[in-house]
Amino acid sequence: MAMNTIRFSLVFLFLFSFTVHSLSALERRPVEPGKKAPDFTLKDANGKSHTLSDYEGKIIVLEWLNHECPFVVKHYASGNMQKLQETFKDKGVVWFSIISSAPGEQGYLTPEQAKSVTREKKAKPRAVLLDPEGKVGRAYQARVTPHMYIIDSSGFLSYIGAIDDKPSTNVEDVETARNYVSEALDLLLDGRSVNTTTTQPYGCTVKY
Amino acid sequence: MRNFSLLWIYILFAVSFCMPASAFSNSFMENSGPRYATVSLFPETPEIHSSDSSFLIGVHLNIKDGWHIYWKNPGDSGLATSIRWDDHPILTPKDILWPFPSRFDEEGVTTYGYSDSVTLLIPVEVDYSNSSVDSNPVLKAQIQWLACKDICVSESTEASIEIGLASDSPDYSISGKTKISNALEKIPASLSGIRASAKKENRLFKINLVPDKDFSHFSNKDEFYFYSSESGIIEHSVLQVVHVDNGIIDMEIQSSRYLNHEIRYLEGVLVGYSSKDDNTKHIAITLDIPVYND
Structure with missing residues (x-):
């Protein structure tokens, strides 16, 4: 009996440490352009599950989102983010907004709140994905909001970084900014490779 | 009639007294500036x-x-x-x-x-x-x-x-x-008595700072940190490896994952703290370090 308990404990400890090691390895693995995008499954604000690999064959945008961050406010108040979402949705791009704020932290939204804010902002992503434990945010090493990731139709990361080259909270800067996301998406949709594959993202820290 | 007016005053008073604090604080926030x-x-x-x-x-x-x-x-x-x-x-x-x-x-x-x-x-x-x-x-x-x-x-x-x-x-x-x-x-000082150079090897900047003979500010008791003046050049959150020997500083700083072009100069501020505990500044100097790419 005692022997069985010891055996069970050892197996449990081994499996536990293996799981912890695998998870931390996933978080440590560099997420870079040219590498396969880490797969994940998250529920959206309507409770529907989305698995990234199910969308292979499509160009995908991941936008890290916190509606209370002044940098995000700039892109939604100007209508810039909604315009990008709508323009590229019409061209077959799948756009996911991901909220990795932990409960109690700035930007956290319950599913109902996420639905309501999305309606209020007239946002047009395919879905707002909820990541309150921050697992997907950490796996992608998302640091700020907005932090933008573009995945090509084969599932490889094509662009990681800022939405544009004007790191500010001023709405009027949107007009004159060079938009890295639309630039990269246009190239991918044209069957060409992305020139600027990575830029320093700007924004508020993700509130894990 | 008089009783009716008094009733209204009472209702207004009660409503304003019971109003959520947030209603007041919001209007206060809007008008109070930074x-x-x-x-x-x-x-x-x-x-x-x-x-x-x-x-x-x-x-x-x-x-x-x-x-x-x-x-x-x-x-x-x-x-x-x-x-x-x-x-x-x-x-x-x-x-x-x-x-x-x-x-x-x-x-x-x-x-x-x-x-x-x-x-x-x-x-x-x-x-x-x-x-x-x-x-x-x-x-x-x-x-x-x-x-x-x-x-x-x-x-x-x-x-x-x-x-x-x-x-x-x-x-x-x-x-x-x-x-x-x-x-x-x-304000960081601009000092001329330091020979500074950096070599970029893969994702590492290897910095060498050799002061003049009469410069005695680099102490091996101090802790040093290099603040890059520009974003997207170094990994800010990665530990900077620093060796101070005989007044000469050797640093290894990881380049930013977002740096995708060659840079000719590494501009920034080197701050030396006299001890880890009290975090007192000992020296702060501006550096404009020529970079030799591998």
């Missing part, structure tokens, strides 16, 4: 004369406890504090002289900035040739900053300063002069 930093401007001298070619203005920000604002390179997130001056016929404010920053670490994200208070110094050029002046000139500025704690709030304010012409400046005060002197001590 909440996380206050700004004051003061000149370096009590007056300027026609022979003066430049002077300093201090832009002092008092920052709310626990909050911070940002240096010219905010690091992994945040936003540099900015000042936009209105045009003036004889006074031309130049670029900000930035005191050396502090480091803030949060969940693998490192940012550079200031807590408690900071005085940004602005050199102002004086040129009487463009215009004659018969009253004290007034400089107006729009100051914008991002204040962060567990959340970030973008704030801005307008401020102005009146400069005295050969008579005491209305905005001059002894305490302002002290703040400017204190701020000058925090």
Whole structure:
């Protein structure tokens, strides 16, 4: 009996440490352009599950989102983010907004709140994905909001970084900014490779 | 009728008394201006004369406890504090002289900035040739900053300063002069007696700083940190490996994952702290290090 308990404990400890090691390895693995995008499954604000690999064959945008961050406010108040979402949705791009704020932290939204804010902002992503434990945010090493990731139709990361080259909270800067996301998406949709594959993202820290 | 009026007064009083505090605080927030930093401007001298070619203005920000604002390179997130001056016929404010920053670490994200208070110094050029002046000139500025704690709030304010012409400046005060002197001590020094070079090997900058014989500020008891002036050049959150031997510093700093072009110079500020515990600055110098790429 005692022997069985010891055996069970050892197996449990081994499996536990293996799981912890695998998870931390996933978080440590560099997420870079040219590498396969880490797969994940998250529920959206309507409770529907989305698995990234199910969308292979499509160009995908991941936008890290916190509606209370002044940098995000700039892109939604100007209508810039909604315009990008709508323009590229019409061209077959799948756009996911991901909220990795932990409960109690700035930007956290319950599913109902996420639905309501999305309606209020007239946002047009395919879905707002909820990541309150921050697992997907950490796996992608998302640091700020907005932090933008573009995945090509084969599932490889094509662009990681800022939405544009004007790191500010001023709405009027949107007009004159060079938009890295639309630039990269246009190239991918044209069957060409992305020139600027990575830029320093700007924004508020993700509130894990 | 009288009872009816009294009833209304009672209802109004009761409703206003029971109103949620947030209703009041929201309207207060909208009208109260910046909440996380206050700004004051003061000149370096009590007056300027026609022979003066430049002077300093201090832009002092008092920052709310626990909050911070940002240096010219905010690091992994945040936003540099900015000042936009209105045009003036004889006074031309130049670029900000930035005191050396502090480091803030949060969940693998490192940012550079200031807590408690900071005085940004602005050199102002004086040129009487463009215009004659018969009253004290007034400089107006729009100051914008991002204040962060567990959340970030973008704030801005307008401020102005009146400069005295050969008579005491209305905005001059002894305490302002002290703040400017204190701020000058925090401006990194430009030293010529250091031979600096860097080599980029894969994702590492290997920096070598060799001071002149009579330079004795690099002590192996100190801790050093290199603040890059630009974002996207170094990994701010990765440990910088520093060896100090016989006054010579060797540093290894990981380049940014976002750096996808060759750089010719690594610009920044090297700060030496006299001990890890009290975090006292021992030395702060600006460096413009030529980089040899492998």
